[in-house]
Amino acid sequence: MATAEPAAPPAASPKTAKPGADPAAAAASQDGALTVAALANKYRAEFEQTFEAFRARALKLQADAPQLIQETQANVEPYKQDFITTVQATGDVTTPPGVILSTLSWATVLVLFSTVASFASGYLFAPILGLAIGGAGALVLALGALPAYSYYTLNQDIAASASDVTIRFRLLAAAVIQGLLVGFILQNSYLSGAPIASLILGIAAAAYPFAAEKFGGNRQMLLGASVGSAVGVTLVLGLLSGYLTLPYLLLSALYGGVTAITLQYMYKNVTAETAPTYLYQLALLVSFAAARLVVHLVFGMGPEAYAQYKQGATATQQNRRKRDIIGGEGALQSTPKLGVDYTQKQVELVARIRTCKDFYEILQVDKNASEDDIKRAYKKLALQLHPDKCRAPHSTEAFSALGSAYDVLSNEEKRHRYDMYGNEEAAPARQRQHHHPRHGDGYFQYDYSHGFQSDFTPEEIFNMFFGGVFPDEVMRRQRNQQFRRHFRPRPEEEEEEGVEAENGGGRYMLIIILVAIFMSYIAPFLNSLSAPPFSLRQNSDYPIRRDTANLRVPYFVQRDFMEHYSTEIRKIDKKVEEDYTYQLRVECYKEQQQ
Structure with missing residues (x-):
């Protein structure tokens, strides 16, 4: 008997609401989705519009950049030339001492x-101060x-003929406020050594009357006797204090440089005994603070x-006192002790190096190692084996071996020769070694140079690699070279060297850049104290017209022009013609861009 197939259930439509669903809620959900989509489209359109506006602005700036640069150069050029002329001036001084x-x-x-105030x-x-402002x-x-x-x-005070007490009080208040701000900026920055800024100015001030009495108006001698002596005394004090x-x-x-430049501007602009000089004092105050901040930025x-640095410096001073009391630097020499003067790890490192048969094995690098790999390997081992850190038996020989390995493998020509011939060049040395008896510790006497003559001593290699040493350390090593084999150098000095030389040679390039930035900062500030000698446009400050002798270019000067520039007219005429030609080029460029 045939049975009927059950009818298949109707397929559910995706748009069919579930049984029991609330139609009002579904409609509200659909309206919410449409609202979100509309808002998204609105904000997207606004974002695209804003982006296009920024893009158009950037393109306009890119197109206008050459013109802006040309105009800026044209405006800055007179001040730059005035600064150069002032700094290079060598004429006699008429400014009252x-x-x-x-x-x-x-x-x-x-x-x-x-x-x-900064301290x-x-x-x-x-x-x-941290509650109100940040470092920037x-x-x-x-x-x-x-x-x-x-x-x-x-x-304003000078124009209003304010009293001297009022102006000095303003300057003093500005100095205190600036000191508070600088101290806040440098609250977590310390230097290994810094001169007393006010001492340089004080010595220069004290020496100037004597220099003026002896040398008269000789500009070079005045600057040398005042500023030069101030810097020299400061350096001597730094040397004596360590x-x-x-x-x-x-x-x-x-x-010293800031003080000398300020004096040059005073020589140029101040000719009367009663002339106000408060702006020059402000220039010195700001420039000294800027110099301090720059050096802290680099060396802080x-x-x-x-x-750690202070702890090492204290130990160094104690060692110096001990040598003075006991008598002689060799008096501190004692038998090295395991756990005190060296570690077991250093003993094992020395033993490993003394058994190595080639330079690659000493540095623990393969024959395809790059120059950077060799430097890293040397740095790691040299810091462990340097005599300042390690007094293990035979550590001096191991350190010499390490220096020889680095000297050869870091030199392309020596390394190639070493790879070609290996130790064959050292054969005479090895033959001599077989005639020597064994040492008490069971090692053969070993030629660590492998027949290659090093251009530098191991100590010189170490100092060059780690960026040099302090001046007092150089003098000490020259003074006591005869004790090099017999007394232990001060360990703290190597730590100081590591702190100063950690960033390598790139730091000194940064110093040059920062000094250039610093000088460019103080130049406009000092230039603001004196106007340029001429202007190509007539105004209330430059009312008198002159013409150059060659091209008859008109320019305008101040009423006291001949008092200051009577001996430099030819140079100024040349500068006027150069600026005039440059201005014509700028105007031509503008017309071409239109």
């Missing part, structure tokens, strides 16, 4: 108050807003690194 003395003396007071800020007021804001205030405001108010480090040297040079150490 009393004006220079008072300017440098009050600048000394300003810098001293600023320095004291107080770093130790006391930094947490309070403090930097902008210290080197931007505060100098600009002080410059403006000083000009703080003569690279940051100390750089800061001393920057302080954090609290932990500085604590």
